[in-house]
Amino acid sequence: MPVPPSVAALERLAARSWRGLEEAPYGDWLLRAGGGFTGRANSVLVLGDPPADLPDAVDAVTHWYTRRGLQPRAQVPGPGNEEADAAFDAAGWAHHDEVLVLTAPLTGWAETAVQVSLAPTPDDAWLAGYRYRGTPLPPVAAAVLANADEPVFAAVRCDPEPAPLAAVARGVLVDGWLCVTAVTVDERHRRRGLATAVMAALGAWARDRDGHSCLLQVAQENTPALALYARLGFTEHHRYHYRLGPQA
The missing domain is CATH 3.40.1350 (Trna Endonuclease; Chain: A, domain 1)
Incomplete structure (x- = not known):
């Protein structure tokens, strides 16, 4: 990096x-x-x-x-x-x-067998799958989420529609940096590697576009997320x- x-x-x-x-x-x-x-x-x-x-x-x-x-x-x-x-x-x-x-180089992220779909806009299923601070999104959220240069929206579906998505995440590439937000895994599908899968898919997407590094923000008290990102090689840059x- x-x-x-x-x-x-x-x-x-x-x-x-x-x-x-x-x-x-x-x-x-x-x-x-x-x-x-x-x-x-x-x-x-x-x-x-x-x-x-x-x-x-x-x-x-x-x-x-x-x-x-x-x-x-x-x-x-x-x-x-x-x-x-x-x-x-x-x-x-x-x-x-x-x-x-947190920051990490976009190297060494092994792809998983989980199928992750990527889309340029968030559909209704994606918006329902993103739980901001554990709550449903307000109507203005879709406009905020789309307000970036070429964002990408990752999704994992484990059960047929109309069942909710199992995991979602959002990525934006800025000057070679993959900025990841909105990583959410449905409670029924946790501890199955789905967060790792969406991160791997976003990382591959960014590397294909000459991305070299990743950054994301995590609340200090979010211990499970910090453990996940440590396994992916993230370290603290600042607060x-x-x-x-x-x-x-």
């Missing part, structure tokens, strides 16, 4: 794979809104410097989100953004979630957390 990029470079790359439906630069920061679906699509990405002093920048971010009926939220990667994080803290924004950003402002 090439020399790992900086925290800022990797976060900007990842942001291109999971976008808000509305985005606006604020100095070096990136404001994003996506109807409330997912933290990344509805938070300001805090990297570099805003165009104002930090207390005023926090106020401007607050107003931007409240005007859209969203709870103000900031995604704060580290290390490197401690002063901004302290400014959000001083304004009363709560610390929320700790997320690990980020959210700051939550007052409810709109």
